[in-house]
Amino acid sequence: MVEKREESMDSQRQGSGLTVYYDGGCPLCRLEMDHYKRQSGAERLCFVDATSSSADLGGDLSRDTALSRFHVRDADGALVSGARGFVAVWAVLPRWRWAARIAGLPAVTPLLELAYRGFLPLRPWLARALWRRAR
Numbered sequence: 001m002v003e004k005r006e007e008s009m010d011s012q013r014q015g016s017g018l019t020v021y022y023d024g025g026c027p028l029c030r031l032e033m034d035h036y037k038r039q040s041g042a043e044r045l046c047f048v049d050a051t052s053s054s055a056d057l058g059g060d061l062s063r064d065t066a067l068s069r070f071h072v073r074d075a076d077g078a079l080v081s082g083a084r085g086f087v088a089v090w091a092v093l094p095r096w097r098w099a100a101r102i103a104g105l106p107a108v109t110p111l112l113e114l115a116y117r118g119f120l121p122l123r124p125w126l127a128r129a130l131w132r133r134a135r
Helices: 002-016 027-037 063-068 083-092 094-103 108-134
Strands: 018-022 045-049 071-073 079-081
Touching: 018 027, 018 083, 027 045, 027 108, 071 083, 079 083, 083 094, 083 108, 094 108
Parallel strands: 018 045
Antiparallel strands: 018 071, 071 079
């Protein structure tokens, strides 16, 4: 069973070459990643919960860094984070390609990055509120 899971992850990595690192301990992050996982095309992404002690983050991504911000590794092994990471994911998912196209317009991704940086300090509060509501 473990070998099958590893083969599946390898085939996902080969599909689009994107590995998505997220904070599985954050209810808000988990909710969003679960949404992406249900989308058509998600089989082409490899989702890695950075809270897992067995998560392979690579030598250039620490657990603290992976948990502090959204990261995506492309087929060449380069890391992108924040808004650029989301745009990379959107470009793979057919129902989200419109968002990736809009983000490709001049100055849009930098504006999305500013919004993401503004959201990050609110994330713990929003995650707690979501967790309380779900109980």
